[in-house]
Amino acid sequence: MAPRTPVAPLDLFATDPLIGEDERAMRDTVRRFVEDRLKPGLPEWYENGSLPVRELARELGELGVLGMHLEGYGCAGTSATAYGLACMELEAGDSGIRSLVSVQGSLAMFAIWQHGSEEQKQEWLPRMAAGEAIGCFGLTEPDFGSNPAGMRTRAVRDGDDWLLTGNKMWITNGSVADVAVVWAQTEDKVRGFVVPADAPGFSAPEIKKKLSLRASVTSELVLDNVRLPGSAVLPEASGLSGPLSCLNEARFGIVFGALGAARDCLETAIEYAATREIFDKPLAAYQLTQAKLADMSVELGKGMLLALHLGRLKDEGKLSSDQVSVGKLNNVREAIAIARECRTLLGAAGITLEFPIMRHANNLESVLTYEGTSEVHQLVIGQSLTGSAAFR
Structure with missing residues (x-):
């Protein structure tokens, strides 16, 4: 043939x-x-x-x-x-x-x-x-990731001003940001604050020695009695619904984004298999190789159809948060599986930075757990299916 x-x-x-x-x-x-x-x-x-x-x-x-x-x-x-x-x-x-x-x-x-x-x-x-000012988002804390309601960062009134004290952790863009949106407990509800990075008492030490997301700035935010005027409060956000609405926006981008990493891994593996000879013929000509490539392509395509469907729902104003959880859970889980399988096709070459696969796989380890871990999204979907919350 x-x-x-x-x-x-x-x-x-x-x-x-x-x-x-x-x-x-x-x-x-x-x-x-x-x-x-x-x-x-x-x-x-x-x-x-x-x-x-x-x-x-x-x-x-x-x-x-x-x-x-x-x-x-x-x-x-x-x-x-x-x-x-x-x-x-x-x-x-x-x-x-x-x-x-x-x-x-x-x-x-x-x-x-x-x-x-x-x-x-x-x-x-x-x-x-325009990219002239860089922002970051301070919600996660050293001891409170999946349970943001337990946050310890506090904002207290001092006359017309607010005083913010606390720590945020794993903050992308933190140490290069010009402005931070920081969420804090008040005597009433969780509120959001627009915090200029040059505010006295604000610092953002960078987190080093990462094995994932190395081409990214990750920081801690330290708020030591940061004084802010009353106008720094986000007036339309009260309670956890404020930050959670933002997280849904970010999760939506991940539904598509993870597929990009998976696609790049798969295209790299296909190209490599076509040119790598083993036992006198291309790696791509073996049945086991083709079975792996077929299975990965099917999962990538299913993820893409899901992402496009969720995109259309969002454009129509009909996308729910549990549907975003379906997309994030499925597409990141399949993307990291694709990255790992592609690495096997490249053998030892797959662990080098000559190829992007191990870099993508390492990055996806972080994507798997940020903006809601897989377990949290399973529980969100489970609550939607059963009507019962199982978070505690």
């Missing part, structure tokens, strides 16, 4: 016709940026545990991806699906790059856009959309 022309894994699912022309154009623009600008530098950034955040933020701002799904204030106002596709292409480069964009747009910017005052929006959003 004559050999057939190979097709890309997602071509088996014919997903391109499900994507609008403008969305495809945005996807392709981001893909070119990742290929030309990011991929050449990523192995070194990952190995050195560094990232030129400020330089990249301005370039990403010029590209129009920072807060791209928000309306006004210099934001592009794209569809949610277009944003998801951009996340997919960014994470095909590296999860750390997608995290930079996700924290900037879906956490820090969205919190101000959705819950902030007009003055806060005017002050921060145009500069953040």
Whole structure:
């Protein structure tokens, strides 16, 4: 039988016709940026545990991806699906790059856009959309990740001002941020605060010695009696629904983003298998290899169909938080399985930074647990199915 022309894994699912022309154009623009600008530098950034955040933020701002799904204030106002596709292409480069964009747009910017005052929006959003100001999002604490209601960070009234005291942990962009959206317990409910990074008492030491998300800045936030004016409060957020609404935005981007990492691993493995000879024929010509590639392509395509469906629901204003949990749970779980399986096809070569697979696999270990662990999303889905909460 004559050999057939190979097709890309997602071509088996014919997903391109499900994507609008403008969305495809945005996807392709981001893909070119990742290929030309990011991929050449990523192995070194990952190995050195560094990232030129400020330089990249301005370039990403010029590209129009920072807060791209928000309306006004210099934001592009794209569809949610277009944003998801951009996340997919960014994470095909590296999860750390997608995290930079996700924290900037879906956490820090969205919190101000959705819950902030007009003055806060005017002050921060145009500069953040342009990449001229970098934001971070302070919710997780050293002892409180999956249970944010237990947070110990406190904000107390002092006349017309607020005094913030506490610590936040695992904060992307923290030590390079110009502004932090920090959530704290008050005598009433959890409230959000817009905290300039130059406020006295605010510091953000960087977390080093990471084995995952090395091409990303991760920090602790330390708030030592940070004094803020009354105008620093996000007026439209009261209780945990405020930060949780932001997390849903970020999780949505991960639904697409994780597939980008998986796709890059799979495409790398297919290319490698086609050229690597073993026992006098290409690795790709063996049945076991093709079985692995087939199974991984099926899971990637199913994840893509799920992501596009959730994107359309979000664009129609019909997406629920438990549906986001379905997408995050499935797509990250399958992405990390694909990365690990692809590594086996490359053998020893798969552990080097010459290829992106181990880098993606290591990154996905973090993606698996941030913005809600797999176990938390299982419980969210379980509550939806049974009506009973099983978190305690």
